[in-house]
Amino acid sequence: MIWSSSPAVHGAPADVAVLTVIQPELFAALDALGFGPDAYDKDEAGTIYYRGAVRSARARRDYRVVLSCIGAAGNYDAAAATRDLVAWCKPAAVLLVGIAAGIRGKLKIGDVVLSDRVVAYEPAAAVVGPDGAPREERRPEIDRLPHAMNQDVVSYRPDPARLQAVFAKIHGELPAPLPGQEELFREHVVTALAVRAATIASGEKLLRDPSKLLCVRKEQHGKVEAGEMEAAGLVGACRRGGVPWLVIRGISDFGDTFKDDRFHNLAACAAAAVLADFLAHGLDLPAKPGGWGRSAAALGMALALAGGGFAGWNCVRSGGGESVAVPDANEPAGIPPIPPVAPAPASSTAPAAVGAAPATTPARLSPATLAPPATATAAAAGSAAPRTEASGAATRVTLKNIKAGDGAKIRGGNVDGQGSSDTDVNGVTCGDNCEINVGNVKNR
Structure with a gap:
C-alpha cells in the first residue's frame, strides 16, 4: 500500500x-x-x-x-x-x-x-x-x-x-x-x-x-x-x-x-x-467529471470586483485537458459563457484591447448573474496602490484549493501582461502535464 x-x-x-x-x-x-x-x-x-x-x-x-x-x-x-x-x-x-x-x-x-x-x-x-x-x-x-x-x-x-x-x-x-x-x-x-x-x-x-x-x-x-x-x-x-x-x-x-x-x-x-x-x-470510485472546472470558473468570475479589489475563490477544480481561466477584476461583465478553447502559441497572440479579455481566454458569466458561494469572501483592496499599467487599477486574486486534472490549463490574472494583477496561490494541485499561469507571466 x-x-x-x-x-x-x-x-x-x-x-x-x-x-x-x-x-x-x-x-x-x-x-x-x-x-x-x-x-x-x-x-x-x-x-x-x-x-x-x-x-x-x-x-x-x-x-x-x-x-x-x-x-x-x-x-x-x-x-x-x-x-x-x-x-x-x-x-x-x-x-x-x-x-x-x-x-x-x-x-x-x-x-x-x-x-x-x-x-x-x-x-x-x-x-x-x-x-x-x-x-x-x-x-x-x-x-x-x-x-x-x-x-x-x-x-x-x-x-x-x-x-x-x-x-x-x-x-x-x-x-x-x-x-x-x-x-x-x-x-x-x-x-x-x-x-x-x-x-x-x-x-x-x-x-x-x-x-x-x-x-x-x-x-x-x-x-x-x-x-x-x-x-x-x-x-x-x-x-x-x-x-x-x-x-x-x-x-x-x-x-x-x-x-x-x-x-x-x-x-x-x-x-x-x-x-x-x-x-x-476494493473501492472503485469514478473520477469527478471535468465539467466542474467550467462551473467553478463561472463562480470565480462572480467574485471579481470591478475597478480593483480582492477576490477569494474556493474549491475550484478542472478535469483533465480542460482550460480554466481565473477571473480578472477588469474583465467586462455581461458576456455569455462559451466552451473553453485552447490558448494559441505565445508568438501568435496579439495584445488584447484595454479592459477586454484576451482572444484566447474563454468568455465568462457576468458577476451580476451569479451569487458567490458562502465559503468565498470579497473585500476592498486595502493598501494595494493603483498601478500605471494599461488596466488602470491593481487587482488582487487569491486562488485556493484548485484541483486541475491531467493536461488541464489554468490561466490567472493578466497572463498576457495587460495591466496589473497580484495572485496568491495556495492548496493548488496540478496533474500530469498540467499548466498553471498566474499574474503577469510575460512581465510586461
Missing part, C-alpha cells in the same frame, strides 16, 4: 468520508491510513476532521479521504455527523468503521464484516391486539448496500499478507488466552484476520444480552450476524444525501460474559486494517 498526506483544507471536496465512533477506532483508522499531525482540521462547530490521500491500486489514482470521530454512540449522533460530513466535503462514498457485537457461532472475535445490508430493528408501533391487550408491532427498516458499493464488496479480494502488514504497522495484536480460557480462545477468537460480508442489526440499545441479537435474527431478519448502534443513522443520512455507504465492523464481543479489554483493540485495529486495504484494493 502507498500512503501520502496532504495539507488540511477546510471545506474542500473529498472522494471518501470515513466515520468512527470512539477514540480507539479513530486512532486505529488514523494509523492505518497514515494520517499525520498535518492532517488535522477543525470546523466552526468544533468538529475535528483529518484529511489525507490514500493511493487506490484499483482506480489508479489518489483518493482524497476525510476522517472524523462522532464521539458518542447512537444512531441520532451518527445521522447528524454524517449529514454534516456530507454537506462539508461532498464525498462520493461514506464509510463507517469500528467495533460491534457478533452472534456466537456465526462470527469470531476479531472477524471483520462488510455490511451487505443494515436492519434498523428498533422501529415499531404500539397497537392494541384483537383481544384488547396492548402489544408492539415490529416495523424494521432494512437497507441493502447500494449496487455500485455492493459490486466493489463482492469483487474485493482481501489478501492475508496485506492485511497482516497493516495490522502489524498499527500495533494490532492477537491476544493470548488467559489461564483457563484456552479452549474458549481456540473456538471463538481469530488466529488471523478474516473478512466477509454480513447483515448488521442497528439499534439504540447497548447489547449486554446475547438473546437480543438472536431474537432480531429470528423475528426480523434471518441473516443478522452482528449488532451495533450507529449504522442505521448513517444509512438514513446517506440515503437522503444520495451517497453510497458501507459499514466495516470488527467483532469485539458476543454481548455476553466472554469479554476481554484487549478484544476492543483487536477489533478496532482489524477493522482499520480492512478499511485501508479496501480503499486501496
Whole structure:
C-alpha cells in the first residue's frame, strides 16, 4: 500500500468520508491510513476532521479521504455527523468503521464484516391486539448496500499478507488466552484476520444480552450476524444525501460474559486494517467529471470586483485537458459563457484591447448573474496602490484549493501582461502535464 498526506483544507471536496465512533477506532483508522499531525482540521462547530490521500491500486489514482470521530454512540449522533460530513466535503462514498457485537457461532472475535445490508430493528408501533391487550408491532427498516458499493464488496479480494502488514504497522495484536480460557480462545477468537460480508442489526440499545441479537435474527431478519448502534443513522443520512455507504465492523464481543479489554483493540485495529486495504484494493470510485472546472470558473468570475479589489475563490477544480481561466477584476461583465478553447502559441497572440479579455481566454458569466458561494469572501483592496499599467487599477486574486486534472490549463490574472494583477496561490494541485499561469507571466 502507498500512503501520502496532504495539507488540511477546510471545506474542500473529498472522494471518501470515513466515520468512527470512539477514540480507539479513530486512532486505529488514523494509523492505518497514515494520517499525520498535518492532517488535522477543525470546523466552526468544533468538529475535528483529518484529511489525507490514500493511493487506490484499483482506480489508479489518489483518493482524497476525510476522517472524523462522532464521539458518542447512537444512531441520532451518527445521522447528524454524517449529514454534516456530507454537506462539508461532498464525498462520493461514506464509510463507517469500528467495533460491534457478533452472534456466537456465526462470527469470531476479531472477524471483520462488510455490511451487505443494515436492519434498523428498533422501529415499531404500539397497537392494541384483537383481544384488547396492548402489544408492539415490529416495523424494521432494512437497507441493502447500494449496487455500485455492493459490486466493489463482492469483487474485493482481501489478501492475508496485506492485511497482516497493516495490522502489524498499527500495533494490532492477537491476544493470548488467559489461564483457563484456552479452549474458549481456540473456538471463538481469530488466529488471523478474516473478512466477509454480513447483515448488521442497528439499534439504540447497548447489547449486554446475547438473546437480543438472536431474537432480531429470528423475528426480523434471518441473516443478522452482528449488532451495533450507529449504522442505521448513517444509512438514513446517506440515503437522503444520495451517497453510497458501507459499514466495516470488527467483532469485539458476543454481548455476553466472554469479554476481554484487549478484544476492543483487536477489533478496532482489524477493522482499520480492512478499511485501508479496501480503499486501496476494493473501492472503485469514478473520477469527478471535468465539467466542474467550467462551473467553478463561472463562480470565480462572480467574485471579481470591478475597478480593483480582492477576490477569494474556493474549491475550484478542472478535469483533465480542460482550460480554466481565473477571473480578472477588469474583465467586462455581461458576456455569455462559451466552451473553453485552447490558448494559441505565445508568438501568435496579439495584445488584447484595454479592459477586454484576451482572444484566447474563454468568455465568462457576468458577476451580476451569479451569487458567490458562502465559503468565498470579497473585500476592498486595502493598501494595494493603483498601478500605471494599461488596466488602470491593481487587482488582487487569491486562488485556493484548485484541483486541475491531467493536461488541464489554468490561466490567472493578466497572463498576457495587460495591466496589473497580484495572485496568491495556495492548496493548488496540478496533474500530469498540467499548466498553471498566474499574474503577469510575460512581465510586461
